[in-house]
Amino acid sequence: MTTPAQLISHGADADVALDERLDAIKLRICQTGDVPGASVDRQLELLDEMARFELGRFLLVNRGLNAEWTHRVVTYVPGTIAAGSLEHEVFEKLPATLATRERFGIFRNELQALLRPGCVMASVPCGVMGELLLLDYARHPDVKLIGIDLDGEALAGAAALASQRSLSGHVFFHCEDAWRSGGLGELDVVTSNGLNIYEPDDERVTALYRVFFDMLKPGGWLVSSFLTPPPAISPQSPWNAEAIDQTALALQHLLLVRIVEAKWNAFRTHTQTARQLEEAGFEDIRFIDDRARMFPTVVARKAERR
Structure with a gap:
């Protein structure tokens, strides 16, 4: 069986308890302070919301997706999760999620x-x-x-x-x-x-x-x-801004870059x-x-x- 450290997408941090990971992220947020579009309080609120649903908890601990979660994201049927929650936003609104699902098709x-x-x-x-x-x-x-x-x-x-x-x-x-x-x-x-x-x-x-x-x-x-x-990283970015919900993109940056520090970069x-x-x-x-x-x-x- 493969040891988690051998996997570059997920697993290397899996032995870290969720509570320990949350404490580390909270400390980092507080030390860095407010960021454009989100105060420290707002970031901590999003962190707390992510810890309330299964995919959010997995991302917080692993900073990447495993096979099961990749499959669940790409085969997700819109409307399955009730609107109004951060989980719904992650599955149905984030531009990266939509692009991933479209790529699968x-x-x-x-x-x-x-x-x-x-x-x-x-x-x-x-x-x-x-x-x-x-x-x-x-x-x-x-x-x-x-x-x-x-x-x-x-x-x-x-x-x-x-x-x-x-x-x-x-x-x-x-x-x-x-x-x-x-x-x-x-x-x-x-x-x-x-x-x-x-x-x-x-x-x-x-x-x-x-x-x-x-x-x-x-x-x-x-x-x-x-x-x-993304355009913020490279002037050669091909992103089509007209096809991207900018509010959802800002939320995506907060969740995946600021809070999770996702490995797929x-x-x-x-x-x-x-x-x-x-x-x-x-x-x-x-x-x-x-x-x-x-x-x-x-x-x-x-x-x-x-």
Whole structure:
């Protein structure tokens, strides 16, 4: 079983009790003082509200999302949580949440279109593997699906979802580091979401893309994603301000940056991502933006043998 310290998205802080984490955050808020748009009292009020619902507590302790919570966020049905609470705002209003959910839908559309008879597809890291397990395989009963993740709990969640979808006989799991994934030249499609956004080292991200390239057959496809930088961080930010609720964005900054100090803060532009993929060997690179242009999907191909 993977130790929490090996996971870059979540888990390294999981042994810290919630009360201890709350005390540390309160101290930090009080020491820093008022911030634009929020007094110390308002920040402490938001902290208290976050501690009242399950996702809020998980974020406060872990500062990132695990497989289960990522799946719950992307498959959330609007209207499930009653309006008027901070939990409702987090699930239905925050621009990052909306972009993440839209990205998930784009992934499913792109992956569904890539299905072929006898197709071999892998998700790295797979998490609960919803982007593959929730596809329609009625016309492709001979598909083979591979889930690779360093988190044993994620693999267990994916196995449970595969069973629910009657796909257990088609899915094979491997508990291993994404940068050391095997299956050289065997796959038609590799899909990957949520790992590069936690990795600030550009060289390591390019190396990850090379691993995906090596896993694919000639002519195979990669479906991935990345977070773009906000305007406050980069003048090259592609964010579409007209598609973003600015009030919700301000709340998001308070919650995720100021209070939680979320770990998913490795931002890259379309140009940077295209360059990294090209360095890894990919071609035919195509971007599909979410409405806010916060969490684009990128599709790239490994060339056929000449």
